[in-house]
Amino acid sequence: MDHLGATSTVVLYFLGAAALYGVYHYNFDKLRHIPIVGASSIPGLSYIHGLQFSLRAAEILEEGCQKYGNNGGIFRVAQTDQWTVMVSSPQLIDELRRFSDDQMSLRHGLGEMNGTSYAFGTKFTSPESLIDAVQEEMLLAFSDLIPQTADEEWVGVLGLSTVIGLVSRMTNRVFVGKPLCRDPGFMQIATNVPHDMLNTRTVLNLFPVFLKPLIVRLITPFPRRVRECMPFIESELQDRIRVANEEDGDANRYDNFFQILVQELVSRGNTMESIISSLFLLEIGAMHTTSMSFTHALFELAAHPEYAQELRHEAQQVFKDFDGVWSKDVVAKLTKHDSFLKESMRVYDPNATSLFRKAMRNVTFSNGICIPKGTLVIAAARHAHFNENSYASPNVFNPWRFVPTNEGLGTFSHNVTTPSVDYLHFGLGKHSCPGRFFAALQMKMMLAHIVMNYDVQFENGGPGPREKWNVTSLIPDRTAKVYFQKRKTDDVDL
Numbered sequence: 357m358d359h360l361g362a363t364s365t366v367v368l369y370f371l372g373a374a375a376l377y378g379v380y381h382y383n384f385d386k387l388r389h390i391p392i393v394g395a396s397s398i399p400g401l402s403y404i405h406g407l408q409f410s411l412r413a414a415e416i417l418e419e420g421c422q423k424y425g426n427n428g429g430i431f432r433v434a435q436t437d438q439w440t441v442m443v444s445s446p447q448l449i450d451e452l453r454r455f456s457d458d459q460m461s462l463r464h465g466l467g468e469m470n471g472t473s474y475a476f477g478t479k480f481t482s483p484e485s486l487i488d489a490v491q492e493e494m495l496l497a498f499s500d501l502i503p504q505t506a507d508e509e510w511v512g513v514l515g516l517s518t519v520i521g522l523v524s525r526m527t528n529r530v531f532v533g534k535p536l537c538r539d540p541g542f543m544q545i546a547t548n549v550p551h552d553m554l555n556t557r558t559v560l561n562l563f564p565v566f567l568k569p570l571i572v573r574l575i576t577p578f579p580r581r582v583r584e585c586m587p588f589i590e591s592e593l594q595d596r597i598r599v600a601n602e603e604d605g606d607a608n609r610y611d612n613f614f615q616i617l618v619q620e621l622v623s624r625g626n627t628m629e630s631i632i633s634s635l636f637l638l639e640i641g642a643m644h645t646t647s648m649s650f651t652h653a654l655f656e657l658a659a660h661p662e663y664a665q666e667l668r669h670e671a672q673q674v675f676k677d678f679d680g681v682w683s684k685d686v687v688a689k690l691t692k693h694d695s696f697l698k699e700s701m702r703v704y705d706p707n708a709t710s711l712f713r714k715a716m717r718n719v720t721f722s723n724g725i726c727i728p729k730g731t732l733v734i735a736a737a738r739h740a741h742f743n744e745n746s747y748a749s750p751n752v753f754n755p756w757r758f759v760p761t762n763e764g765l766g767t768f769s770h771n772v773t774t775p776s777v778d779y780l781h782f783g784l785g786k787h788s789c790p791g792r793f794f795a796a797l798q799m800k801m802m803l804a805h806i807v808m809n810y811d812v813q814f815e816n817g818g819p820g821p822r823e824k825w826n827v828t829s830l831i832p833d834r835t836a837k838v839y840f841q842k843r844k845t846d847d848v849d850l
């Protein structure tokens with residue numbers, strides 16, 4: 357009897373739990389019409405599956421794309437903080453980019469993805485570029501960061517941190533200009549801010565969305581960073597604000613991007629602290645994206661020095677035609693550089709996902725699938741980049757795939773800055789990255805400078821350590837050293 361009693365109690369508990377789950381699932385799981393991949397919809401379990409997603413994101417995304425790519429083109433995955441809907445068919449990706457901002461918001465989506473919405477709020481602006489300034493800064497940064505050695509001597513530097521150093525110098529020359537871009541105190545903070553954001557995001561993502569505003573107050577390093585930045589920037593910023601406030605202020609005194617930002621934010625009554633925070637946001641958007649993309653390309657070059665010969669030949673030819681001076685025309689003519697970088701970003705996109713959107717109200721795709729307000733919706737970019745219908749032999753790294761005249765594997769006339777449903781590195785549609793022209797310019801300049809002035813390889817000409825997954829990010833191995841040997845050359849020094 358006792359035994360029977362115990363059994364029926366267990367059965368009752370089980371039925372009760374099943375009923376509760378059924379009620380929960382029916383009433384509260386607003387995404388129940390969207391198939392799940394790699395997880396369970398039971399609340400506790402979905403958190404555990406979210407942790408698993410952190411370890412196997414690329415694999416789970418690919419599983420979903422394989423299963424639902426031609427079957428609805430939509431599925432959801434569990435992240436530790438929330439369910440995320442992934443769209444994987446070209447048609448739905450195209451629809452995702454067409455939704456208006458009050459239906460699907462990039463600012464809220466991207467801010468939710470990288471945690472900036474919680475740490476800073478949701479504002480962004482666009483950049484300007486100054487080729488001469490970028491070139492001058494690049495040359496100085498290369499000579500600062502890659503030790504000069506005697507001829508034929510190889511010097512090894514950590515690939516990722518060296519590229520972060522180069523990119524942050526070039527970027528800040530355009531963002532804040534001289535002398536700040538060469539001030540070690542300011543530059544240390546500016547270079548570390550994207551890293552701070554990554555750490556903050558990692559912790560925030562362990563918590564559900566409703567707790568994030570509270571948690572971020574406890575862990576955010578940014579108010580401290582703003583205070584640390586003050587001594588380096590305060591007097592210049594005060595002068596910038598004064599210039600911005602004067603009707604006939606000396607507009608040429610600060611002809612860099614930061615002044616546009618100051619102008620805009622002063623007119624909206626922002627404080628010095630929030631102006632610095634907005635600058636931090638730009639550093640976050642610009643620096644790691646460009647650095648990681650370029651480091652992957654540098655690693656590919658180091659693993660395959662044979663590509664350098666073709667790139668060098670192109671750079672020499674183009675620079676001969678343009679008297680060795682960088683210009684928009686030179687950038688446009690470097691089609692093999694463009695193709696090499698684009699192929700690298702296709703194969704080694706630092707992010708397996710793109711088009712980060714948050715539904716601002718209930719939104720319905722053309723196939724009838726409804727996305728409830730508040731849901732994060734993202735495109736499966738890596739899957740699009742390896743789609744056999746778009747790319748011949750997608751698993752092959754073909755550095756010249758995108759050269760316009762190439763008759764070989766899947767050629768396109770589109771260049772590295774042209775987004776499409778097959779190439780989502782910079783997003784797609786009206787919100788595609790406004791900084792992509794500047795990022796591409798920097799990367800082409802660095803690539804041409806490297807092939808013209810150095811031979812590069814991994815240690816002893818080996819394959820080198822390459823990349824590691826961190827949730828949906830493909831991060832170049834931080835420990836990988838790239839070896840540079842100054843070329844003996846009388847070529848144009850770029």
Ligand code: HEM
Nearest residue numbers: 480483642645646649711712782783784787788789791795
């Ligand atoms: C290789 C480097 C870069 C990559 C891979 C990249 C990627 C992206 C992506 C995927 C988006 C979202 C697009 C969408 O969801 O449709 C985006 C947006 C944005 N990016 Fe970039 N980015 C890079 C460099 C930069 C740089 C250098 C800047 C600034 C100078 C910048 C500023 C922005 C801004 C302001 C937005 C928001 C656009 C908006 O609100 O409409 N990015 N970027």
